[in-house]
Amino acid sequence: MDQPTRKDARTDDWVAHVARIRDDKDETAFAEIFAHFAPRVKSFLMRGGGDATLAEECAQEVMATLWQKAHLFDPARASVSTWVFTVARNKKIDVLRRQRRPEPEDLTWGPEAEPDQADVLALQQETAQLSAALAELPQKQRDLIEKAYFGDMSHSEIADVTGLPLGTIKSRIRLALDRLRHAMRQRQ
Amino acid sequence: MSDTIRHHLTEALLMAYSAGTLPEAFNLAIATHVSMCDACRAAVESYDCVGGALLAETETVDMSASALAATLAMIHAGDAAPPAPAPRRSDVPRPLADYIGGSLADVAWRPVGMGVKQAVLKTSDAATARLLFIPAGAAMPDHSHNGLEMTLVLRGAFFDEEDRFGPGDIELATEADQHTPVADIGEDCICLAVTDAPLKFRRLLPRLAQPFLGI
Incomplete structure (x- = not known):
């Protein structure tokens, strides 16, 4: 089984599960992804101000959206x-804050092409590095960053959070930008 | 277009957009800017990644025993998710097109004086988004504001005391800033302006209307 344990959860090896859901409508894969993420989504929504009943209901809807x-x-x-x-964030804005969520126009580099495995791996590594940096x-x-993301901190409060030594995020931004430019070039 | 954008969002605003804590009107201006700006798009995706990393590590709250079965039932019942509506053709980025219901030609402008026109877009009350049309060479009506003002250029350009803002550029002004933006002489300027503090907006409106309504 490729079910990640807590120890290596940072490698975020759930990509294959999503592929099984997409390709085979695999309910076992879904059950595993549900068992891992639904309790976290519920926790996220409760910290954002939802009561347990509402958070439970919304977490189920979030997981159904993944399918x-x-x-x-x-x-x-x-x-x-x-x-x-x-x-989960968009669900929180929709249900708890009762707002629409304007999203950026999507780039048309959609899923029609199979993603490059090297890119997938690079992204998993960056994600792991970021998690490690956050943990350290x-x-x-x-706590401040968690509150900014989970606790519905106001934007003026968030301004006080920035200036944190998030060097890894900066490098991630650069990497993301490089990858974006690379993808744009490939499209042309 | 991207390489010509020189005025960007701050890290704090990018993070707040990703965290989902801003009023809808600010989210609209940010989503529109991000649609035009590769650098800020990459930054938003990076901040989303921070959110993902936090979610992965967060504590858990047990779901009910029947939660999985209920979710699968929901999936089976509604398996054919409604297809996303086809993108409408527009001369502005899609998030803004969704709010104006099409193109800039469809905007219901209302004159506010000195050739300046505006159209308030419907968002939640916490902040106000409006499109402003400023004729070439004209000054935006003198105004001040309580909180944050965000002005995204869609067409033409304007100057403030310090710099020029062209299409895709976003000007961020706080209450400390006294600014009188002037549209570039070459072309009418259309921008999306967002202010928080709706009380301030009510105060602003009579001042704008004053010279024309004679009140």
Whole structure:
């Protein structure tokens, strides 16, 4: 089984599960991904202000969305954790904040082409590095970042959070930009 | 277009957009800028990645015993997810097109004085988004504001005291800034302006309308 354990969860090896859901409508793969992510999504939504009942209901909807949108997931652009986060965040804005969420216009480099395995691996490595860097932050700074993402901190409060030594994020931004430019060139 | 953008979002705003804590009107301006700007798009994707990393490490709250079965039932019942609507043809990025219902030609402008026109877009109350049309060479009506003002250029260009802002550029001004943007002489300027503090907006409106309504 390729079910990640807690120890190597940082490699975020859920890409194959999403592919099984997409290609085979594999409910076993879904059950495993559900068991891992649904309790985290529920926790995220409760910290964002939802009560347990609402958070439970929304977490189920988030997980159903993963099934329905499995064909849109591109492992060269995002880890499964990142993808789940964006779906959960949008659910929070929709249900808890009752707002629409304007999203950037998508680039048309969609899933029609199979993602390059080297890109997928590179992204997994960057993701692991980022997680490690976050884990190594002093507790106080880590708490601030968590609050910014999970606790519905206002944007003026978030301004105070920046300036944190997030060197890895900066390098990630550069890497993401390089990859983006590379992909744009390939499209032309 | 991307390489010509010189005025970008701040790290704090990119992170807040990713975290999902900003009012809808700011999200609209940010999503529109990001649609035009590769650098800020990459930054948003990176901040999303931070969110993913935090989610992966966060504590868990147990789901109910029947949660998986209920979710699978939901999936089986609604397996044919509604197809995403086809992108509408527009001369502005898609997130903005969704709010104006098409192209800039479809905007219902209302004059506010000195040839300046505006159209308020419908968003949540926490902040106000409006399109501004400023004739070439004209000054934006004198205004100040309480919180953050975000101005994204869609057509033409404007100057403030310090710099020029062209298509895709975003100007961020706080209450400390006294600024009087002036549209470039060559072309009418259309921009998306977002302010928080709706009370301030109510104060601004009569001042804008004053010379024309004679009140």
